[in-house]
Amino acid sequence: MGVRNLSQKYHVSKVTMYRYLRDKTEKVYSTINRLFKDSRIGNIQLNFGSIWEADEKIIPVDIRKWYASGFPIYSVKRKKSRMVGQIIIENLVDTRTHFVLASEPLLNMSGDEIARAWILAKERTGRWPAIIRCDKAYAHVYAFKEYLSGHLRIKILPKKGEASQVHLVEGYHRVMDRKLESGIHGGSTWLIHGVWLHYNFVERKESLGDRTPFEVAVNNEMLVDNGWEFLFNLVNMQRRFLIARRI
Secondary structure (H helix, E strand, O other): OHHHHHHHHOOOOHHHHHHHHHHHHHHHHHHHHHHEEOOEEOOEEOOOOOEEEEEEEEEEEOHHHHHHHOOOOOEEEEEOOEEEEEEEEEEEEEOOOOOEEEEEEEOOOOHHHHHHHHHHHHHHHOOOOOEEEEOOOHHHHHHHHHHHOOOOEEEEOOOEOOEOOOHHHHHHHHHHHHHHHHOOOOOHHHHHHHHHHHHHHHOOEHHHOOEOHHHHHOOOOOOOOOHHHHHHHHHHHHHHHHHHHHO
C-alpha cells in the first residue's frame, strides 16, 4: 500500500511516515478541495457516473481534539467514567468509479445539513446524478423533497434486517472504522481528510481491477506507483504556479 511503499523508499518506519502524512494532510486536502470543481482537479478531467450512494456515519471521537479542530460535535455521551463525543459524517460515493465525492461533517442530522453535503458533491462534479440511492432515514427524504426533487430521483434502499444495501458507502465506513481501531488517525483532520485522500487516490481495490477510484475516474489503467507522491507533486505544482503568477 502507499504508506508501506513510501516508508521503504525513504528508509523510515511506517509510524514515522504516518506522522509525516498527518502533518501534511490538511495542506494536501485544502489544495485538492480548491481545485476540485466541475469534474476536474486542476487540468485533470474526471468522468463520473449517473448514480450516487449516500449514507451517514456516526463516529465516537475525543472531545478535546475535535473541539480544537473546529469540526462540529453532534452529541456528547458518558461512557463509563469519561465523556465521549459523537460526530455525524455524510458520505456520497459515485457508483461507477467508487470515488467518494464528499465526506462532510454535519452540525446535526437534519435534512438541511444532508442537503448541504449533497450540494458540495454536486459542486465538485458540476452536475447532479440521475439517481441518489440511500436508506429511508427521514433526513435523506426531507433533503430530497425540500431541495432536490426538481433535479434528480431518489431510490430508497431499506435495510434487510440489520444489513444496509448502500454497499459502496458501507465499504467506505469500514475503512473509517479500521483507521479508528488502528489508533493512527491522529485526530479529526486525518480521520476525515486523510482517509478521504487515502481511499480515493492511494488504496487500490480489487473490485476496480487493482486501480484507485481516481484512476478509474480519469480512465487510466495505472496512473502512479504511489498515490501520496502523486498528491504531493500536485500540491507542489500548484504552489509553483501560484508563485509564478505573482511574479
